[in-house]
Amino acid sequence: MDVLIGHPLTYARDLHGWSQADLIARMRVAAASRPEGLRTGADKSAISRWENWRKTPSAESQLLIAEAFGVPLADLDLYPWPHWLPGRADPLPLGSAYTVRALREAQRASMERRNFMVFSAVALAGLSAQWATLEPDRLTSSLDGRPVDAELVDWLETTAAALTSLPTERRQHTVKLMDAHLDTVTDLLESGRYSQALGIRLHALGARLASTCGWYRFDQAKHHAAGVFWNAALTNAHAAGDRDMGAGVLADFAYQSIWVGRPNGAVDPLTNALTHTAHPAARSLLHLRRARADPGRRPGRPHPRRPDPPPRTAPA
Template identity: 25%
Template sequence: MVMSEQGKGRPELARARKRLGMSQDEIAEALWVSPTTWSRWERGKQKIRPVYRARMAEVFGVDPIEVERWVDGGQPVDTEAWLCPDFSDLSLPATVEAAGRLWRCDVDPERRHLLATLPFVPAALGGWLSAWSYGAPVTSAARQASGPLVGLSDVQRIVEARQAFGQMDHQFGAGLVRPAVVDYLNTVVAPLLRGRYNDKVGAELMTAAASMTQMAGWTAFDLGRHGLAQHYFGQALKLSKASSDALTGVWVLTSMTQQAIWLEHPSQAVWLARAAVDAARRAQAPPRVLAPLLVREAWTTALLARQADTLDTHAAKQVEQLLAGAEQAYAQGSTDRDPVWTTWCDEPELGSEIGLCWELLGKYDRAAHLADFAVREFLERRPRSAQINRMNAADAYLGMGEVEQAIDSARAAIPMARSLTSVRSVERVRKFSDRLEPYAATIHVKEFRAYLNSELAS
């Protein structure tokens, strides 16, 4: 008879939950069982069916054999099997070790497959956000070790590499750049984190590592690997906490917001967006940091109200006030405190997301105008952004009832989607095609769908 069946419980199962920063209610929701059932599992009072053991392996991001050890009350798990962000320990050593473990697993051919199949777990976000917002700050980012001495010049090289990877991502899509980003994290950043550095260098190093980890998460998101992206965003959030860098943290939060929007989790998206705005204000963020955060809050507010069918005058006014605040903040100009990532949030990018808010409010003409402007600005320097904004324009024209113009805009985006290594770009076109179903019998829609299928198939 196994230990759990002798009344000693399953301590490793409880430990697994706590490492994710989840309550019993939250993990039960992620596993599609009742909180009572989960509680009985932890206490060893109820057997766990194979289907739920398999689901646990997905949610916790471990090999199924590790789940069997937890369930049977075996020896403590091999820590190398842990891939998920552990927000129960925000110390510098634990943060460095967890990040390095994730990067190491992502370059391992055997473990990479497991990472790619990880599910997105919205229930985990609350614990992560709470730990990042209210957890005790790291007292010092210094590290004394036998590794190499790290200086600010080493950190600057990470910053420059991050900028180069970002430009490649915009130009070609995530499929081309992601392997290089993960390899860089594992071969360059990880050894530096294990080195020796003082508090000043350590703080800058953690910020640079957080930025590069966010890049790995973003590229996973662009490739449709949403559980993996969530894990990377979580590790980036932990690294920003270790650096005491609130502005990098809010950047990670706003990336997580966009992922929640894409996956149609508006409730989580709203409080991620609001948490980013609140943190930015507490840190007295520069106006060009605050502007895109306010737009994301407006976007999520409109999305949640529309999904709940409560997009009334009050909700619309709230969205408009947030957009006005964003435009006023952006108009104040840049400062010497602006972090590097604000360079990506330029006027066309901001206008693009403002247009999405207007589309949700039914202001389709304003949405189309902003999307078309973004296409013109991005066509040469950011092809993926241009492609996505062509689709934004198509949605706006469709909202106006201009079906032919909508199809023309979407049709122009198809060759771009085919040339980019971006799953998200392709999904964007297919979602628009699904919206054309009320017009499926028309010749324009039939021709568009035939062209779409032939182009993407080739």
């Protein structure tokens, strides 16, 4: 199991191969080079508090951190702390231009050894806002490759349903089969020639497979890979016009945020998911998770660090 990196500052240091002492030394160099003589406000204790979400560095400290990492100072105005740090992972936007790319990036992410925590609250809020307001593009058939026939899609759907329904304890043996199945669907979407109706079915199938593959990574504590798979699932559910499935994926993102102790990042995705969700079971799930995440909850009721396990597929 990969070690979960719980804060973007930890991740940024890891990308550069820096210890906390290395970061402090570089912040001091940055402070010494500035004519106003800024104080770093940094020691190992301070950095530990920043990386454990217990304290936010001052504006002066953030400026020196940015200079230490070589981050453009304009990024500090564009993104709140800590989302401007290097290594920031942003989900792909929705739209037909990104459906296959999102699936390919999910496959690459599942092979990476590094493991960042989750997409930022800012990124998830933007993605869920797109989902709530952006209408799906009309699907177009590829001009390359052999025609995709309905019988093949029938078999792919039946096989995917059988793999998804296997008991949890068997999934450690089926994860490679599920990944291969998703790779086949992605190949067909990328280079196959299919009708509008078959294209919708392929995108919906890709969304279901990516969602399940995301849960496999979540169960392995590979949270970055899980998020990239769910980004692919949301993009393809949107292309298929399946609002309820997309709402279920947004609920998965929210569940992950609550699980890793960042419940505020769950509120916007859940709120946006409710705008287009019609199925009663899906709406109930969204309301339940928003109640867990809502910072306006009753006093004395802490957020659950480990909520009850969710269903592995979105409600029908």
